[in-house]
Amino acid sequence: MQGAEMLIPILVPLGFFTMVFGLVYVKSRENMAMIERGMNPKEFANRPAPYRNLKNGLLFLGAGIGLALAYFITQYVLHDDENPALWFAFIGIGGGLGLIGSYRIEKRELLDKNPQDS
Numbered sequence: 001m002q003g004a005e006m007l008i009p010i011l012v013p014l015g016f017f018t019m020v021f022g023l024v025y026v027k028s029r030e031n032m033a034m035i036e037r038g039m040n041p042k043e044f045a046n047r048p049a050p051y052r053n054l055k056n057g058l059l060f061l062g063a064g065i066g067l068a069l070a071y072f073i074t075q076y077v078l079h080d081d082e083n084p085a086l087w088f089a090f091i092g093i094g095g096g097l098g099l100i101g102s103y104r105i106e107k108r109e110l111l112d113k114n115p116q117d118s
Helices: 002-037 041-045 052-078 086-111
Strands: none
Touching: 002 041, 002 052
16 A cells, blocks of 8 residues: 555544544534524424425436436437436536425425415
């Protein structure tokens, strides 16, 4: 092992430990701030998220459609198998479109439930 290769077995576990420690630290600080304001942190941890499955489903659907589109374009249009930027771009575009669709559905449902008197 030469130079930077020797640092990898040291830095990867150290980075992982730092990330886990940071997440636990931030969560405990958030809980302490909620307690100071008189809130119960357990109530907020278990609150329902009614559109979570919709959001995840549309995200994965969009990413899957993006992957399929990237495959068809690379195989039948470009005849090139070595274009990873196109694959990542279509995954991002498809996932983003899925999240935008989720936002629009949630917004429409929210407006249907709470119509404002104008």
